[in-house]
Amino acid sequence: MRELGLKARKAAGVLALASTAQKNAALNAMAKAIRASSNKIIAVNQSDVEAAKKKNLKDSFIDRLTLDADRVEAMAKGLEDIAGLPDPVGTTLSEWTRPNGMKISRVRVPIGVIGIIFESRPNVAADAGALCMKSGNAAILRGGSDGFQSSTLIVEALRQGLEAAGLPAAAIQMAPTTDRASVGEMLSGLGGTIDLIVPRGGKSLVARVQAEARVPVFSHLEGICHVYVDKSANPEMAREIVLNSKLRRTGVCGSAETILIDRAAAKTNLAPIIRTLIDAGCEVRGDAEARAADARVKPAREEDWSTEYLDSIVSLAVVNGVDEAMAHIAKYGSQHTDAIIADDEKTAQKFLSEVDSAIVLHNASTQFADGGEFGFGAEIGIATGKLHARGPVGLEQLATFKYQVRGSGQIRP
Amino acid sequence: MRELGLKARKAAGVLALASTAQKNAALNAMAKAIRASSNKIIAVNQSDVEAAKKKNLKDSFIDRLTLDADRVEAMAKGLEDIAGLPDPVGTTLSEWTRPNGMKISRVRVPIGVIGIIFESRPNVAADAGALCMKSGNAAILRGGSDGFQSSTLIVEALRQGLEAAGLPAAAIQMAPTTDRASVGEMLSGLGGTIDLIVPRGGKSLVARVQAEARVPVFSHLEGICHVYVDKSANPEMAREIVLNSKLRRTGVCGSAETILIDRAAAKTNLAPIIRTLIDAGCEVRGDAEARAADARVKPAREEDWSTEYLDSIVSLAVVNGVDEAMAHIAKYGSQHTDAIIADDEKTAQKFLSEVDSAIVLHNASTQFADGGEFGFGAEIGIATGKLHARGPVGLEQLATFKYQVRGSGQIRP
Numbered sequence: 083m084r085e086l087g088l089k090a091r092k093a094a095g096v097l098a099l100a101s102t103a104q105k106n107a108a109l110n111a112m113a114k115a116i117r118a119s120s121n122k123i124i125a126v127n128q129s130d131v132e133a134a135k136k137k138n139l140k141d142s143f144i145d146r147l148t149l150d151a152d153r154v155e156a157m158a159k160g161l162e163d164i165a166g167l168p169d170p171v172g173t174t175l176s177e178w179t180r181p182n183g184m185k186i187s188r189v190r191v192p193i194g195v196i197g198i199i200f201e202s203r204p205n206v207a208a209d210a211g212a213l214c215m216k217s218g219n220a221a222i223l224r225g226g227s228d229g230f231q232s233s234t235l236i237v238e239a240l241r242q243g244l245e246a247a248g249l250p251a252a253a254i255q256m257a258p259t260t261d262r263a264s265v266g267e268m269l270s271g272l273g274g275t276i277d278l279i280v281p282r283g284g285k286s287l288v289a290r291v292q293a294e295a296r297v298p299v300f301s302h303l304e305g306i307c308h309v310y311v312d313k314s315a316n317p318e319m320a321r322e323i324v325l326n327s328k329l330r331r332t333g334v335c336g337s338a339e340t341i342l343i344d345r346a347a348a349k350t351n352l353a354p355i356i357r358t359l360i361d362a363g364c365e366v367r368g369d370a371e372a373r374a375a376d377a378r379v380k381p382a383r384e385e386d387w388s389t390e391y392l393d394s395i396v397s398l399a400v401v402n403g404v405d406e407a408m409a410h411i412a413k414y415g416s417q418h419t420d421a422i423i424a425d426d427e428k429t430a431q432k433f434l435s436e437v438d439s440a441i442v443l444h445n446a447s448t449q450f451a452d453g454g455e456f457g458f459g460a461e462i463g464i465a466t467g468k469l470h471a472r473g474p475v476g477l478e479q480l481a482t483f484k485y486q487v488r489g490s491g492q493i494r495p
Numbered sequence: 496m497r498e499l500g501l502k503a504r505k506a507a508g509v510l511a512l513a514s515t516a517q518k519n520a521a522l523n524a525m526a527k528a529i530r531a532s533s534n535k536i537i538a539v540n541q542s543d544v545e546a547a548k549k550k551n552l553k554d555s556f557i558d559r560l561t562l563d564a565d566r567v568e569a570m571a572k573g574l575e576d577i578a579g580l581p582d583p584v585g586t587t588l589s590e591w592t593r594p595n596g597m598k599i600s601r602v603r604v605p606i607g608v609i610g611i612i613f614e615s616r617p618n619v620a621a622d623a624g625a626l627c628m629k630s631g632n633a634a635i636l637r638g639g640s641d642g643f644q645s646s647t648l649i650v651e652a653l654r655q656g657l658e659a660a661g662l663p664a665a666a667i668q669m670a671p672t673t674d675r676a677s678v679g680e681m682l683s684g685l686g687g688t689i690d691l692i693v694p695r696g697g698k699s700l701v702a703r704v705q706a707e708a709r710v711p712v713f714s715h716l717e718g719i720c721h722v723y724v725d726k727s728a729n730p731e732m733a734r735e736i737v738l739n740s741k742l743r744r745t746g747v748c749g750s751a752e753t754i755l756i757d758r759a760a761a762k763t764n765l766a767p768i769i770r771t772l773i774d775a776g777c778e779v780r781g782d783a784e785a786r787a788a789d790a791r792v793k794p795a796r797e798e799d800w801s802t803e804y805l806d807s808i809v810s811l812a813v814v815n816g817v818d819e820a821m822a823h824i825a826k827y828g829s830q831h832t833d834a835i836i837a838d839d840e841k842t843a844q845k846f847l848s849e850v851d852s853a854i855v856l857h858n859a860s861t862q863f864a865d866g867g868e869f870g871f872g873a874e875i876g877i878a879t880g881k882l883h884a885r886g887p888v889g890l891e892q893l894a895t896f897k898y899q900v901r902g903s904g905q906i907r908p
């Protein structure tokens with residue numbers, strides 16, 4: 083593993099200075115190599131999937147692990163899309179001149195070496211490797227054991243693409259082992275060679291990363307996302323946004339887990355929203371008022387308010403206006419994504435200003451919590467930490483900056 | 496300590512929404528309170544200083560600990576200066592509209608609760624507390640034992656200022672103990688209440704912070720700063736900048752520790768630069784060529800190239816052009832601040848682009864590595880990490896951002 087770090091560090095030095103054209107050529111060559119190995123990747127993936135099935139892993143897990151021709155093509159297309167995105171490196175973020183004549187520029191530069199620890203979704207290897215590379219960083223990928231063979235073949239194709247464009251293959255490396263210790267080594271920073279860790283996985287991985295990491299981390303905690311329906315909400319819009327926030331896709335981190343309804347308009351909104359959810363196949367767990375409004379509502383226990391269901395289940399409470407809604411969100415939320423539905427602009431602005439989450443929305447679905455939907459083109463994940471990256475992590479967030487100072491002999495008095 | 500965290504979290508909620516006028520009123524009231532307690536602060540500080548002297552601590556340590564009327568006045572003035580700086584909170588950093596009509600704004604917001612761990616410079620309590628407060632954050636200060644009485648009195652004055660402006664005193668708290676365990680508790684995040692740790696101290700503190708921190712850190716490693724004198728340098732400018740970079744103040748992190756001289760112009764630059772340094776009272780430790788140029792040069796050992804002297808000592812080597820200079824900096828530097836002296840623009844641009852340090856300068860002294868000199872008004876330190884803050888940490892770097900999304904009923908297809 084240490085050797086991987088040294089190789090990555092060296093490759094990062096080359097990549098930081100690579101031109102946009104060269105990086106894009108590599109991405110297009112990667113897509114070509116992925117397509118060329120499509121059959122081989124699918125065959126190896128079948129053996130990964132069969133082994134996973136023997137372990138009786140969950141269907142959703144098997145689905146995330148599985149590749150078919152469409153998914154391999156989507157992966158290749160994804161690489162070409164990243165080639166089409168603007169290069170974040172080299173942009174002057176701000177520039178000013180000091181009274182002594184020194185010109186200071188804040189210029190975007192790559193971070194260096196990024197360690198990605200992921201579970202068994204093989205397409206993460208392609209996405210993450212390509213996003214790191216386009217932003218001028220070297221990547222060390224440490225994938226879970228169940229998708230190991232598939233991910234290794236994919237990374238092989240990425241490396242062919244790098245070499246075809248004259249860039250070092252070591253810019254994207256796959257950890258050769260899937261043992262627990264290799265995660266620990268990466269979290270320790272591989273002897274100072276890793277600048278940043280991005281975990282892509284479930285609760286237990288994120289918990290381990292938070293406990294052990296000795297290097298900065300873009301952490302992704304749960305998305306306990308709320309939709310608050312204010313008394314001033316348009317009832318039809320409220321129903322549509324609640325339904326979409328919860329059920330469009332239940333397995334994404336931006337799906338709503340708790341609906342809060344303003345008591346002042348409970349008569350108008352409570353029963354219709356519950357009915358809409360239940361009719362759409364969602365289990366509703368509510369407080370006493372919700373249960374009184376619809377007998378099909380199950381009782382919510384205390385732990386429901388802080389549960390990320392990632393399923394067709396939602397918790398629902400009646401609150402006294404925006405202040406009580408914000409207090410609920412502060413107590414139980416995960417600072418990920420929260421929405422208010424309201425026609426009253428002042429109330430909406432209060433919510434947008436005061437709720438301390440990465441993304442706060444007014445009259446829009448929480449399912450927009452996504453780098454693509456934000457216009458970032460692609461994302462490596464959503465960060466729930468507060469520093470450097472917050473919310474969708476796209477190419478710009480995978481870069482940092484430095485100050486370039488141009489003088490004409492200035493010394494400090 | 497846990498209780499401090501909970502109080503800080505609550506105060507941070509209030510502070511995040513405080514107006515600029517209210518925060519500035521608090522800063523001005525703090526300055527007034529510091530001036531009103533000046534005699535008391537100086538008296539208590541004398542007892543701190545006497546106790547420290549009995550422990551035979553170094554003169555430089557005693558000097559940093561000592562307060563007199565001028566230094567207390569400078570502290571008060573510093574608070575008023577911070578009141579005069581622009582408020583970073585609430586600024587819209589960028590704004591765009593998506594094809595579906597959603598308007599996304601990236602808005603600057605406070606980080607939350609910042610833990611400052613410092614050693615025995617009592618003025619850090621005032622500076623750090625005030626910078627955190629102006630940027631809308633609550634601060635928990637944990638000061639070293641030698642300055643504890645002085646710092647506690649200063650924090651008392653800051654809290655009077657907060658209360659005078661109607662803000663919660665808990666926005667700036669001083670840890671009540673100076674035991675080792677209290678540092679550990681802060682590094683663990685005080686039960687999730689601390690968002691960021693800023694260490695202000697020497698190597699051993701920084702090392703402990705890096706080993707134990709469970710929350711993000713703005714780390715300040717050493718400043719192993721280099722000045723490279725290219726063959727195209729104006730010899731007189733080179734001498735002046737080298738002299739200033741090394742000797743203006745030797746105890747600051749931006750002072751140069753190694754001078755690299757291009758072999759192609761060694762005849763012109765080597766002996767004069769060495770002579771200038773030695774004549775100014777600086778010990779020069781050099782390689783064979785440097786020693787051949789001036790018999791007073793002492794031999795440099797391997798460890799000299801990675802030593803932060805913070806003293807009138809400098810290491811000096813002759814290199815083959817900018818590439819060898821950059822290789823030396825990559826091997827021994829600390830990614831803090833490095834300068835090139837050159838008239839050749841292409842060589843200078845290469846250095847600015849390729850040296851991976853927070854601050855890279857062309858034809859200017861490394862001693863400009865300072866928030867004030869950058870125009871930030873004040874700084875809490877220089878960050879040598881790569882994420883979020885890099886280089887001088889001023890008010891803007893003590894803030895983060897969130898995304899506010901304004902829709903009109905958008906749901907995700």
